[in-house]
Each structure stands twice: as structure tokens, then as C-alpha cells.
Amino acid sequence: MSFLPALLAVSLAAVHALAGRLRLLDRVPRSRWLSFAGGVSVSYVFVHLLPELGEHQEAFDGVGPVAGLVDQHVYLLALVGFASFYGLERLAQRSRARRSTDGPNAETSTTDGVFWLHMGSFALYNVLIGYLLVHREAPGVASLLFFAVAMVLHFLVNDTGLRHYHRDAYDRIGRWSLALAVVVGWLLGSILTVRTLTVGALTAFLGGGVVLNVIKEELPEERESRFWAFAVGAAGYAALLLAV
Template structure:
């Protein structure tokens, strides 16, 4: 694929992500009935994406991690687990952020005697949480060039999966931070895909760096799948979850035949 085609393709995908960040609050403004179906369908696709796309991808990354870390004997001992360690760091970072957000909401609710649903987390937690989600959004778009070069047509279904992930992640931010996110946060997040795309044009990532960055993203997405994107007991719509997961799984499995 020509360089100009790659730049245009990655820009289009980045603009899709910009639209998701800007419009997620409105998209989620459907009736309660449709919210459950949308969340369950998104959860199915995101789950299939993690297990059939991201995890197999980072499993192939050990040689590239070795290229970055070199032949340090201490590091070599842990090399086989190192790339999954990067993914686990991403998982832990977002686990801690979620814990801090929920704890802050509980503390504020107790202090103001309001219900948890009426209470937002503190601004300090919001700034940290928003900053790290913005970083992940930027990394994803910075790595788009690598995704297009390695998957080709697969970037279309990759875009679908990540768009739904962003939608669910943004919904969680609105739930935790309310007006802080709606008035300020979503605009910063909408700006990050363009920053990531610009950096990829100015400073194209190497293959080794792309694998490592995507391993961190895999951990972050995996946490969101476990925490938020699987339908909650009594509130999810299992049929739509299965439809989403089977649809995305089918696309992943037939993609090699298309190529």
C-alpha cells in the first residue's frame, strides 16, 4: 500500500474515533431498553476482539520485545512472559483507576448524603483517569499504520471493535464524572486520535515499539471487557452479546480466506 493511502486510511479511522468520543453521550441517550442491547452487543464484539485479535497479536511479539530490551541476562530470564507483563501493567493501571473512581464516588456520596448515582468522583481522580484514557486513545491511533500494514482489510473490523470499546469506555467516564466529562473530558479525548495520527505521520513507529504499545492497550481493553463490557447479571441482553461476539468472531475467521 502506498504511503499516501496509508496516511489517508489512518486519518479516516482516527476521525471515526473522534466522532465516537464526541457523540458517545448522545448515542447513549436512547431508552433504557436500547441501552442494554447496545452495551451487550458492544461487549460481545469487544470480547471477541480481545481473545481473537489482540492476545494472538501480542503472543507473536516476544522477538520484537527482545529487540528493544537487548540481551541483558536478567531480562532474558523473564523474556517469555515480558510481553504479557506489559499487557498486565495496562490491566492493573485501569483496575486501579476504576477502584479510585468508585471509592471517590462512595466517599463523596457518604459526605453529601446523596445516592451513588447522583454523585461524581473527585476532580483529582478525574484528571488522572482522563489523562490515561487519553494516552490509550493516542497510542491506538499512533499504531494504526502498523495495523493497516499487518492486517490490511482487517483494519475495518478493527475500527468497529475499537469504536465500540471507546463508546463503552466513554459511557463509563460519564457515569463516574458526570459534567466534568461531558463539558471538558470528551473534547480532550476527541483531540487525542488526531494527535496520535499526527505523531504516526511525523515519527512512524517501528514494529517492535508497535507490539509493545498494543500489548499495553490489550491490557486496558481486557480490563474494560471484564469490568464493563460483559453484560451484567440481570441487566444485560445475552442474545445481543452472543450476536456481537459471533459476528466479530466470524469476520476474524474468514478474513484469511478473503486475503
Template sequence: MSLDAFIMGFAFILIHLLANELIPSGRIQRLKWFSFSGGLAVSYVFVYVLPTLHKEQMIVKKYNDFFTMESELYFVGLLGVLLFYGIQKVVRKAQLKGNQSKARALFWLQILFFGIYNMLVAYTVISHNVLGIQAVFYGLAVGLHFVAVAHDLWREYSDIYNSIGRYVLALGIIAGWILGVKVHLSPLTESIIFAFISGAMILNVLKYELPPDDEAHFPTFAIGVVAYTSITMSLKFFFQW
């Protein structure tokens, strides 16, 4: 494991353990924080996740005769959207019906799936050997994404999240570390994993990080989008990421 990946993984663990301490308590500051974070996350999806998914699709099509179209990995990404959206919908439905015991039980299922999600994200970071400045900028976007997801889970059932949930999410990061170091999967399998978590990440970014109209601070959101996109695209141009 490279030092870059180790530092990034350790930061992800701290984020899940201390996420709510990182968010400003004042309403205006909190809205600006989430707007800026959302801008970075949306930019990350468009300048990294979608282009990388396209590149993975082209590689898979070139070296695997079974993949004859140009959309197989996008279908896998759609499955990621469907699965995570379905789980969240079931939890919300139980909450709206006032069945708190069922909702709390289903919330554990949601925590488990986000633990698996964290594991796959961490595995992808390690297996793709993201290093140097690239690790800093991609790690920043993913880290802020983790903060937003953790905060939303905390708002649903803070007692469950604080007592056990955050440790489950942190253990997902550690499990992904171990898998990334010890397990070497085929390029096809790694592409499928990337596509699945890409779909889940796109859903979670739009759901958790894109602020609603009444809570958005658009200038801060725009600054996040423009700054992250400009810097990342410049680094892509100069360093051929």
C-alpha cells in the same frame, strides 16, 4: 497517512464527541446495544489482541537477545492492567467515602490517562498500517469500545465529561495520529506500546463492556461474539491477516 487510517481516526474523534447520542435511550434497547457491543469487544480481544500479542512476543524474542523468555510483553501488558485498574480504584474509593471534591479532582486524572490511552491506540493503528476490510472490522470493535468507555466516564461526572473530558479524549486521538505519521519508533518500542495498551484494553473491555448479569441480554451478546468471530476468522483465513 492512508485514507483508511484517516477515516478511522476521524470516526474515533466523532465517537468521543457524540458517544452518548449514539446509545439508545430505551432501557431494553440500551441493554441489547451494550450486550452486542460487549460481544464484539470480547471477540476482538480473543481473535486479534491476544494472537497479535503472542506474535509480537515471538518477533521480539527472535530479534532481541535480551528477551530470552516467552512472557516479557505479557508482563508489560500486566503493567497496563495494573496501572489503569489502580487509577480507577483510587477514584472509586474517593467516591465511596463521599469525598466528592477529591473524587472529582481524581476524575481529571482518569480522563488524562484515558487521553493517553487513546493516543497510544491511535498511534498503534497508524504505525501498523491497518488498511481496507481489516481496518473496517478492527475499527468497528475499537470504536464500540470507545463508546462504552466514554459512556461510563459520562455517567460518573457528566458535567466534567461534556465540558472538557470528551475533548481531551478526542485530542488523544489526534495526538496519536500525529505521532503515527511523524514519529517512527523501533519495532521493539512499538511492541512494548502494543503490549501496554493491550493490557489496558483487556481490563477496560471486561470492566466497561462485559455487561453484568442483571443488565445482560445474553442472546444479543452471543450473536455479537459469534458474528464478529466468524467473519473475522474467515477474513483471516482468506486474506492471511
């Protein structure tokens, strides 16, 4: 099975490298395919990822100075992931500056500093995803494929959102950095093995980040998102996960 994580890492990297060519995704009203992809990603977190981590909650019991204060360590870490990416989102929103153009429709983008902060944060996020292609809470080909499909669709959502904020800088630099980060994560997973506790913590953080990164793209009124496409994606993937 060792070749499969490598193949999936390359496939995930290709999403960032090539998604910009799918111009039908970057439009208003929001593409139903993006809403569908967001539904699948969130469904994976709530139906598979967090319940799976909850079954391993005992690994967190008695660990660290907060053990006596917080019983649900897994969900606390998911909250940290959610809040961290919420902070990045607010920072990007506030930093968008007017960019002069020759046409009647001015584009907007973030400042250079926020661009690099965003890319650095999402690069680490992608390194984590690449690492989890090799080391996850639940082993096996089925678990790997469910994870990879959810992340491929999640990357489509992330790629569109990051391009919306960073424009040309993302196409020139950002997408290649994030594509490379996935492969780096897979390479690290191939040569390094960390404690099960650490894998659980990183996975919980990832779960919170996935939920925020999907919801922030679906909720803004100006995106005119497709609720039914989101619901179909969420319900369909949930049914598939529960059936297997």
C-alpha cells in the same frame, strides 16, 4: 491508503464527541448494543490482537533485564495494561462523592483530582489508539478496518462508563479531550515511526486495557448487562475474523 487512517481518526473522535446524544445507551438494564459492542471489542483482542502479537514474540526475546525471568513478554505487557486500568477503576469507585441536587435522585461523581487522572490516562490510551491507526503489527486495509471497527465500538463502551463516573465534567471537558487525543495520536503516527518492538509492546498493553475496560462495564450486578448480546457480539466478530 494515507487518507484512510485520517478518516478513521476523525470517526473515532466523533464517537466521544457525539455518543452522549445516544441516551438509549445510558440506562438500566444495560443497553444490548453496549453489551454487543463490548463483545466485539473483547473478541478482537483475543482472536486477532494477542495471537498476532504472539507470532512476533521473538522480537521480545533477549530484550531488557527481565528477558531471563519472563518468557511471554507480550502477555506480561497485556497484564500490565489490564492491571493499570483496574487500578484506575478502583480509584474512581472509591472517590465518588455525593453531589447535592434539587431532585429526589442524587447524582454521584468523582473528585476533581480523580477526574483529571482518569482523563489523562484515557487520553494517553486514545493517543495510542490513534497512533496504531498508522502503525500496527499487521499492515493492510483489512487489518486497519477490523481494528477501527473494534475501537469505535470500544469507545462507545468507554464513553458510557466515563460519563457514569464524571457526569457533567465529562460532557464539558472530558469527551472533547479524549476526542482530540485520538487525532493527536494519528498525527504522531503520521510524523513519527518507532521500533517494531515498541509497537508490539504498546499494542499488548492496549489489549489488556481493552479487556478490563469492557469487563468492568459488563460485570456489576446493578448494570443488568445483557449476556446474550455480549456473546453474539463476541462470537460474530470472532467468526468474521477467522473467516477472513
